[in-house]
Amino acid sequence: MRHREDAEDVLQETFLNAYQHLDSFKGKCSFSTWMTKIGINTSLMFLRKRKAVLKHVSEVVTDDGQRIETLEFRDPSLNPEQRYITHQTYQRIKRAIRKLPPRSGSMVDLYYGQEFRLKEAAQALGISEPAAKSTVLRARIFLRRSLKDQSSPCRSKR
Secondary structure (H helix, E strand, C coil): CCCHHHHHHHHHHHHHHHHHCHHHCCCCCCHHHHHHHHHHHHHHHHHHHHHHHEEEEEEEECCCCCEEEEEEECCCCCCHHHHHHHHHHHHHHHHHHHCCCHHHHHHHHHHHHCCCCHHHHHHHHCCCHHHHHHHHHHHHHHHHHHHHHHHCCCCCCC
8 A cells, every 4th residue: 555544544444344244244255355355455446546536746846956756636526528528418318317208207316316225216106116126127228218319410210
């Protein structure tokens, strides 16, 4: 990790992840092997995040002639072009959702927009869980086709 503080953060995150997923330990390997794998994955995720933020090291010369390396960090916010693309994508998705039948639109809003569990969304709409699952699946297929058609410059008739 190169820095003691980073190693401590990763260790703490490793123990937290292990505790939160203790129910997923099946005993197919030793506990230490399982913990080591969590530690490795946590370390890799930490390094990936750091790599995404760290832009490069530049050298600064002080008034007394000393050379100091400083880290320059990339601004994590979207640039104007990325914001525009994100906004356009969001608008396309909203238009496609409005074309869905009312129950499907409500299901998509509850399940994806408000992040209800499938069972909760089904109860909110007064339908069975299998019906909710089917509705979500049909809505996803419809949205996929609709978004694909919107992105095609020449829409083919089917």
